[in-house]
Amino acid sequence: MFFRFLVLLLPAATLAAQHSDTALKNPFQSPDDRARGGAFFRSQCASCHGVDGKGGASGPSLASGSFRHASNDEGLFRVITKGVAGTSMPGFSMNGREIWQIVGFIRGLSAGRAGAAKGNAAAGEQLFAANKCTNCHWLNGGGAPRGLDLSAIGTRLSAVELAQALVDPSAEVAPEYWMWTATVKNGQKLRGSRLNEDTFSLQILDSTGKLRSVLKADLQEQTLERRSAMPSFKDKLTAQQVDDVVAYLATLQGAAK
Numbered sequence: 001m002f003f004r005f006l007v008l009l010l011p012a013a014t015l016a017a018q019h020s021d022t023a024l025k026n027p028f029q030s031p032d033d034r035a036r037g038g039a040f041f042r043s044q045c046a047s048c049h050g051v052d053g054k055g056g057a058s059g060p061s062l063a064s065g066s067f068r069h070a071s072n073d074e075g076l077f078r079v080i081t082k083g084v085a086g087t088s089m090p091g092f093s094m095n096g097r098e099i100w101q102i103v104g105f106i107r108g109l110s111a112g113r114a115g116a117a118k119g120n121a122a123a124g125e126q127l128f129a130a131n132k133c134t135n136c137h138w139l140n141g142g143g144a145p146r147g148l149d150l151s152a153i154g155t156r157l158s159a160v161e162l163a164q165a166l167v168d169p170s171a172e173v174a175p176e177y178w179m180w181t182a183t184v185k186n187g188q189k190l191r192g193s194r195l196n197e198d199t200f201s202l203q204i205l206d207s208t209g210k211l212r213s214v215l216k217a218d219l220q221e222q223t224l225e226r227r228s229a230m231p232s233f234k235d236k237l238t239a240q241q242v243d244d245v246v247a248y249l250a251t252l253q254g255a256a257k
């Protein structure tokens, strides 16, 4: 099982629940906060609670909107920082902001399940065309042939994850899409995604969409950056437009190629 605990940055107690009559409200609730919470969740919690929070090998579902150990956001904050004594649920020493972002993400899981796609899918379809998403993506038989297929993306990602893919694409990138750059011994520069690797060679999808095999012995240097080749649409789309594109993507339920 692979997960790592984030280093303690700020004592969580500085932001943690105080005992007062009014429950603390989550101060970090923007779509961006929820997206970050989702990224933390996938790296810290998914091993037990499942990637989508719907329950996994050794942790219960957190997607129903009601919790045995918490009745509000402050209670969730407490469970995550203190853990549940006598069970395998550990306490996490992340900073308060990160914990609140995770709380927001968990809340979003049940909001999404209620099926309330806020945006307008028809407007989203137009934005999808206007922003030339199929320059890099494959959709229902058209677009970039080797691009990541979005035909059934609505069955794979939740609304929160779709929004994250648009505003913060580098938060969660599968290793085969990490940006790979290299210089070959003859001085030629190569760039693309490293699809595969064996003892002697690398299989690269270069930036023009061509597959090529590169011998490791021919490489002078190579770097692999953990970021997406997809540009962030954070400054190109308004929050409403992001919701619209998400609503459109959620309708894509077709068969992937």
Ligand code: HEC
Pocket (backbone or CB within 6 Å): 003, 041, 044, 045, 046, 047, 048, 049, 058, 059, 060, 062, 066, 067, 068, 069, 070, 076, 079, 080, 084, 087, 088, 089, 090, 092, 102
């Ligand atoms: C090693 C496995 C494990 C990891 C990692 C883990 N959990 Fe848990 N979690 C559990 C188990 C088991 C329970 C159920 C405890 C019980 O029996 O009540 C639980 C319970 C919870 C609950 C309370 C659920 C309820 O119904 O009250 C919350 C909230 C929660 N976990 C959030 C998280 C978050 C957020 C993370 C990551 C930061 C995380 N957990 C990481 C195993 C884990």
Ligand code: HEC
Pocket (backbone or CB within 6 Å): 127, 128, 131, 132, 133, 134, 135, 136, 137, 148, 150, 153, 162, 165, 166, 169, 170, 172, 173, 174, 177, 228, 229, 230, 231, 233, 245, 249
């Ligand atoms: C310059 C190329 C490029 C453009 C333009 C682009 N994408 Fe992407 N997109 C990628 C790459 C590469 C990935 C895979 C890496 C990642 O997860 O970020 C990706 C990933 C995604 C994902 C996540 C898929 C998954 O399985 O996790 C979604 C959703 C997505 N893109 C939607 C869009 C939409 C909608 C647009 C247009 C508004 C768009 N993309 C424009 C290159 C691009």
